[in-house]
Amino acid sequence: MSDAKNGDGAAVVTLRWHDAPGHGRLDMIDQTRLPAVFDYLRYDSAAGVADGIRTMVVRGAPAIGVAAAYGVALEALRLNAMHALNGIEYDAALDSAVRLLADSRPTAVNLSWALQRMQQRRAAHAQSHPGSGSATLAQALLTEAKSIHAEDVQINRRMGAHGATLLADGARVLTHCNAGALATAGHGTALGVIRSAVAAGKRISVIADETRPFLQGARLTAWEMVQENIPLTLITDNMAGHLMAQGEIDAVIVGTDRVAANGDVANKIGTYMVAVLAARHRIPFYVACPLSTIDLSVPSGREIPIEERAASEVTGFRDTQWAAVGVNVRNPSFDVTPADLVTALITERGIVHAPDERKLRALFE
Amino acid sequence: MSDAKNGDGAAVVTLRWHDAPGHGRLDMIDQTRLPAVFDYLRYDSAAGVADGIRTMVVRGAPAIGVAAAYGVALEALRLNAMHALNGIEYDAALDSAVRLLADSRPTAVNLSWALQRMQQRRAAHAQSHPGSGSATLAQALLTEAKSIHAEDVQINRRMGAHGATLLADGARVLTHCNAGALATAGHGTALGVIRSAVAAGKRISVIADETRPFLQGARLTAWEMVQENIPLTLITDNMAGHLMAQGEIDAVIVGTDRVAANGDVANKIGTYMVAVLAARHRIPFYVACPLSTIDLSVPSGREIPIEERAASEVTGFRDTQWAAVGVNVRNPSFDVTPADLVTALITERGIVHAPDERKLRALFE
Numbered sequence: 021m022s023d024a025k026n027g028d029g030a031a032v033v034t035l036r037w038h039d040a041p042g043h044g045r046l047d048m049i050d051q052t053r054l055p056a057v058f059d060y061l062r063y064d065s066a067a068g069v070a071d072g073i074r075t076m077v078v079r080g081a082p083a084i085g086v087a088a089a090y091g092v093a094l095e096a097l098r099l100n101a102m103h104a105l106n107g108i109e110y111d112a113a114l115d116s117a118v119r120l121l122a123d124s125r126p127t128a129v130n131l132s133w134a135l136q137r138m139q140q141r142r143a144a145h146a147q148s149h150p151g152s153g154s155a156t157l158a159q160a161l162l163t164e165a166k167s168i169h170a171e172d173v174q175i176n177r178r179m180g181a182h183g184a185t186l187l188a189d190g191a192r193v194l195t196h197c198n199a200g201a202l203a204t205a206g207h208g209t210a211l212g213v214i215r216s217a218v219a220a221g222k223r224i225s226v227i228a229d230e231t232r233p234f235l236q237g238a239r240l241t242a243w244e245m246v247q248e249n250i251p252l253t254l255i256t257d258n259m260a261g262h263l264m265a266q267g268e269i270d271a272v273i274v275g276t277d278r279v280a281a282n283g284d285v286a287n288k289i290g291t292y293m294v295a296v297l298a299a300r301h302r303i304p305f306y307v308a309c310p311l312s313t314i315d316l317s318v319p320s321g322r323e324i325p326i327e328e329r330a331a332s333e334v335t336g337f338r339d340t341q342w343a344a345v346g347v348n349v350r351n352p353s354f355d356v357t358p359a360d361l362v363t364a365l366i367t368e369r370g371i372v373h374a375p376d377e378r379k380l381r382a383l384f385e
Numbered sequence: 386m387s388d389a390k391n392g393d394g395a396a397v398v399t400l401r402w403h404d405a406p407g408h409g410r411l412d413m414i415d416q417t418r419l420p421a422v423f424d425y426l427r428y429d430s431a432a433g434v435a436d437g438i439r440t441m442v443v444r445g446a447p448a449i450g451v452a453a454a455y456g457v458a459l460e461a462l463r464l465n466a467m468h469a470l471n472g473i474e475y476d477a478a479l480d481s482a483v484r485l486l487a488d489s490r491p492t493a494v495n496l497s498w499a500l501q502r503m504q505q506r507r508a509a510h511a512q513s514h515p516g517s518g519s520a521t522l523a524q525a526l527l528t529e530a531k532s533i534h535a536e537d538v539q540i541n542r543r544m545g546a547h548g549a550t551l552l553a554d555g556a557r558v559l560t561h562c563n564a565g566a567l568a569t570a571g572h573g574t575a576l577g578v579i580r581s582a583v584a585a586g587k588r589i590s591v592i593a594d595e596t597r598p599f600l601q602g603a604r605l606t607a608w609e610m611v612q613e614n615i616p617l618t619l620i621t622d623n624m625a626g627h628l629m630a631q632g633e634i635d636a637v638i639v640g641t642d643r644v645a646a647n648g649d650v651a652n653k654i655g656t657y658m659v660a661v662l663a664a665r666h667r668i669p670f671y672v673a674c675p676l677s678t679i680d681l682s683v684p685s686g687r688e689i690p691i692e693e694r695a696a697s698e699v700t701g702f703r704d705t706q707w708a709a710v711g712v713n714v715r716n717p718s719f720d721v722t723p724a725d726l727v728t729a730l731i732t733e734r735g736i737v738h739a740p741d742e743r744k745l746r747a748l749f750e
Contacts, residue, residue, distance in 0.1 A: 055709040196623075228712075230699070232597060232621035235707055238700070242709035253713040256597035256699055257623040258561075258655025262691075262720035265657065290623025292630065293658055300661055326627075334595070334621055335603070340705045342600055344420040344607035347593075348618040355627035 032201035055243040066095035066117035073124040080203020085130030089165035092138040096158035126325040128277040129315040172205035175368040180216030183366035196229040197288035198240035199275025209275040209308035225251040233333040264301040283359030283375035284321030295361040304363040321356030397566035420608040431460035431482035438489040445568020446642045450495030454530035457503040461523035491690040493642040494680040537570035540733040545581030548731035552582045561594045562653035563605035564640025574640040574673035590616040598698040629666040648724030648740035649686030660726040669728040686721030
């Protein structure tokens with residue numbers, strides 16, 4: 021696991037593209053097996069990438085967006101290699117691959133944002149290079165996916181620089197789920213803010229909710245912080261309130277899967293509970309949020325689709341099943357934190373205090 | 386597991402005493418292995434029982450109290466069988482056993498309450514039967530332990546009858562941890578209220594927090610409800626807020642390990658978070674609480690000792706360890722819910738709405 025060691029998360033290479041003449045390959049860290057096993061899985065088709073997103077080999081809204089973009093590029097390359105397809109068949113097959121990727125998970129808007137960018141590039145290419153064939157289109161789509169990939173790291177560094185100003189030296193920061201390098205193309209959103217604050221010389225300690233049922237906090241956030249010697253204390257999700265009541269938490273920073281036009285924040289299940297408790301204890305609640313995660317087409321959190329996942333995630337963990345046999349299960353994977361509980365959004369264009377629709381729309385002008 | 390099946394929890398025999406001439410044995414369901422394995426462990430000494438309490442073979446404040454009382458009786462019988470002891474040695478050995486039991490867990494006050502009752506019986510016996518010898522004392526202590534055991538079930542049934550009036554037909558009731566037959570001598574405190582409401586013909590459905598790290602909700606509450614065909618839906622601890630926001634929870638009922646004189650409630654870690662959320666959503670928050678759990682000697686929740694348990698409980702579950710190696714851990718086993726978040730205490734002497742010190746003291750008059 022030496023190639024994952026790094027000073028600022030930049031070497032946690034969540035997604036890795038391999039160029040090869042006429043085709044290519046996407047490698048993704050298998051996040052279902054971390055931290056016990058650090059290994060990459062290899063993908064050469066949109067169907068494969070969609071499956072990797074669905075089964076959470078890759079997770080985290082920005083990372084899902086980058087993976088989906090590469091998924092489109094992989095499919096364009098693959099279809100190009102199938103010389104028997106005519107133009108209409110090629111277009112239909114690529115459309116179908118985009119739909120497959122779009123349907124792989126419902127909540128993170130970065131997925132549809134990235135696919136939309138890929139479709140725009142496709143349309144622009146058709147206009148600027150009429151009749152140029154599928155080979156040049158595939159290369160154009162790959163270039164676009166690489167841009168989305170590279171931009172994500174830069175965006176996270178800019179968010180980190182803005183967000184770091186919000187954290188005092190010595191701050192004890194609670195985070196939920198994993199909004200780190202593993203959830204992005206690198207550096208991270210919420211953990212990116214922490215990394216940037218540490219890089220600026222501040223002594224930050226992290227309190228991580230374990231984040232049942234998938235345990236992103238215990239497995240992924242803890243792993244990232246241990247790698248970089250940033251002090252981390254792991255708790256179960258039901259301990260955050262007690263620690264706040266004891267005065268042991270100074271700030272909360274989380275990532276997000278979609279922010280509605282009114283500032284409501286969809287994020288990993290349990291985020292809402294943390295936000296309610298932070299408000300009660302007058303602890304600032306920050307959301308690290310690239311513009312690609314803001315969905316102005318959705319008026320409020322009520323309209324954000326909330327994914328429900330399999331019961332077996334709740335009745336145990338992986339092959340270890342502990343619940344009584346015969347129980348019903350609910351497994352909503354996300355919840356919505358109303359905008360009035362959000363102290364500030366941290367974006368690559370700056371900090372938005374007390375977010376509302378007017379301020380969010382202004383970000384895009 | 387057929388002898389655990391029952392109509393109202395009365396046949397979940399958490400603790401079982403076996404009489405034998407001159408000695409005896411306490412059997413306790415091994416709650417660390419439920420629901421996968423239903424089995425009893427056998428105890429014949431105070432040290433054994435103290436170990437069973439510490440390792441959570443038996444847990445739940447009322448059940449711990451009953452177990453500790455039998456622990457004293459077992460030790461009195463065992464010491465009596467050691468004919469070599471003189472009176473002073475016998476007394477010192479019994480004192481030491483009581484201290485061992487008292488130190489087995491710190492938060493549940495039922496433990497010291499039950500031990501105090503045993504010590505009072507011991508003192509009364511010494512006064513009424515001077516020089517009668519250790520055999521009659523041991524029998525007197527066993528009789529007292531059996532009384533505590535039998536009274537607990539009756540108290541739970543009375544609490545159940547009072548509490549059932551608070552639940553409407555069709556109510557969807559959230560509970561945290563296990564305050565059921567397994568946490569008591571039978572029927573349960575919080576689940577006792579649900580059992581009594583069901584027995585009164587109300588259609589109640591239960592939503593159970595899994596209750597990390599020991600998973601009492603997923604393993605024990607779910608098991609009890611499945612046995613009796615009371616509909617139960619299992620969730621992870623971080624989902625309760627989302628379900629409340631969706632309007633899917635009508636009431637919360639929990640047990641408690643100690644209630645301070647001002648009405649502050651110590652209970653399983655996470656209870657405080659549920660109470661804060663219930664208040665935000667105007668959902669009644671009820672605490673089922675026998676008088677033995679009220680500690681008037683402690684002015685407020687601040688003075689209640691909060692047990693911290695082993696890190697390995699948080700970094701995984703049993704032999705399955707999933708957290709990144711090298712993390713720090715916090716593992717407070719309880720938290721304190723301030724009295725102003727408690728809609729009502731349900732006691733065997735009736736319902737105490739908006740509990741405060743005056744109302745709690747009045748219960749004992």
